[in-house]
Amino acid sequence: MKKTLVALGLAFAVTASTPAFAYDITSTAPVNVSAANIALKSHDPVAYFTVGKPTLGSEQYSAEHEGATYRFSSAENLATFQADPAKYVPQHGGYCRMGAALGKKLDGDPTLFRIDNGKLSVYSYQAAIDGFSKDVSGHGTNADAKWPEIKSIAPKDL
Numbered sequence: 001m002k003k004t005l006v007a008l009g010l011a012f013a014v015t016a017s018t019p020a021f022a023y024d025i026t027s028t029a030p031v032n033v034s035a036a037n038i039a040l041k042s043h044d045p046v047a048y049f050t051v052g053k054p055t056l057g058s059e060q061y062s063a064e065h066e067g068a069t070y071r072f073s074s075a076e077n078l079a080t081f082q083a084d085p086a087k088y089v090p091q092h093g094g095y096c097r098m099g100a101a102l103g104k105k106l107d108g109d110p111t112l113f114r115i116d117n118g119k120l121s122v123y124s125y126q127a128a129i130d131g132f133s134k135d136v137s138g139h140g141t142n143a144d145a146k147w148p149e150i151k152s153i154a155p156k157d158l
Contacts, residue, residue, distance in 0.1 A: 023107040023155070024155075025154060025155040025156040026154050026155075026156055027154060027155070028152050028153060028154050029067065029068075029093075030066075030093045030151040030152055031066060031067060031068040031093040031094060032093050032094040032095045032105075032107060032108055033067075033068045033069075033094075036069075037067075037068060037069050038068075038069050038070075038071065039068040039069060039070050039089075039090075039094055040070065040071075040090065040094055040108075040110045040122070041109075041110050042056050042057050042071045043055060043056055043057060043071075043110040043111075044056065044057040044070075044071060044072045044073040044074075044077055045070055045072075045081060045088040045089060045090065045120060046072060046077035046078075046080050046081050046088050047072075047073055047077060048088075048113060048115060048120050049088065049115065049120070050077065050080075054110050054111045054113065055073045056071075056073065057070070057071025057072045057073050057077075058071060058072070058073060059071060061073070061074060061075055061077065061078040062078075063078055063081055063082055063085075065081075065085045065089060066089075068094075070085075070089070087118070088120065089120070090108065090110075090113075090120045090121060090122050091119050091120065091121045091143070091147075092121070092143060092147050092151075093105075093151060094108045094110070094122055095107070095108050095122075096108045096109075096122065096123050096124040096128055097114075097121035097122065097123060097128075097132060097139075097140075097143050098123055098124070098128035098129070098131055098132045098139060098143070099124060099128070100142075100143035100146055100147050100150065101132070101139040101140070101142040101143040101146065102142075102146075103146045103149075103150055103158060104150070104155065104158050105150060105151075105153070105154075105155040105158060106124045106128075106155070107124060108122030108123060108124060109122060109123065109124060109125065110122050112124070112125060112126060112128070112129055114129060114132070114133075116136060116140065
C-alpha cells in the first residue's frame with residue numbers, strides 16, 4: 001500500500017505541473033475557485049445528487065457559501081442548496097480528494113466525481129478515482145485527517 005501511495009504521489013506531482021491544472025497554486029483559500037470566485041467550475045453541486053451527473057449551473061441561479069460562489073441549473077436546486085449547503089458542497093473544498101489523502105491540494109475536475117456516504121468528492125483525473133476506489137475507507141480517513149492541516153496552505157507549499 002505504501003508503494004501505491006508513493007506511485008500515486010509521483011503521478012500527482014508530474015500531472016499537477018501541466019497546464020491542464022490551471023488553478024491558483026498560490027491561493028491559501030480552503031475552497032478551490034476560479035479567478036471569478038466560482039466553485040466547481042460552474043457545476044451545480046445539487047445536480048450530482050438529483051441527476052447523478054455533472055451539470056453546469058447558470059449565473060442566474062447563484063449563491064455564496066463560505067467565500068465561494070456556487071451556480072445551479074435551476075431555482076429549485078438553488079433553494080435546495082440554500083436549505084442545507086453543507087450537504088452539497090464538495091469535500092475538501094473541491095480539491096482532489098485523493099490529493100488531500102496525500103497531503104496535497106490538487107485542482108479538482110468536477111466531471112470526475114464520486115459520492116461516498118452522501119458526500120460529493122471531486123478528483124484530478126481518472127487514475128485518482130481508481131486509486132481512491134481501491135481503499136475508500138483508508139484513503140478517506142487519510143484525506144479527512146490531513147485536510148485540517150493543509151486547507152489553508154497554498155498548493156505550491158505542500
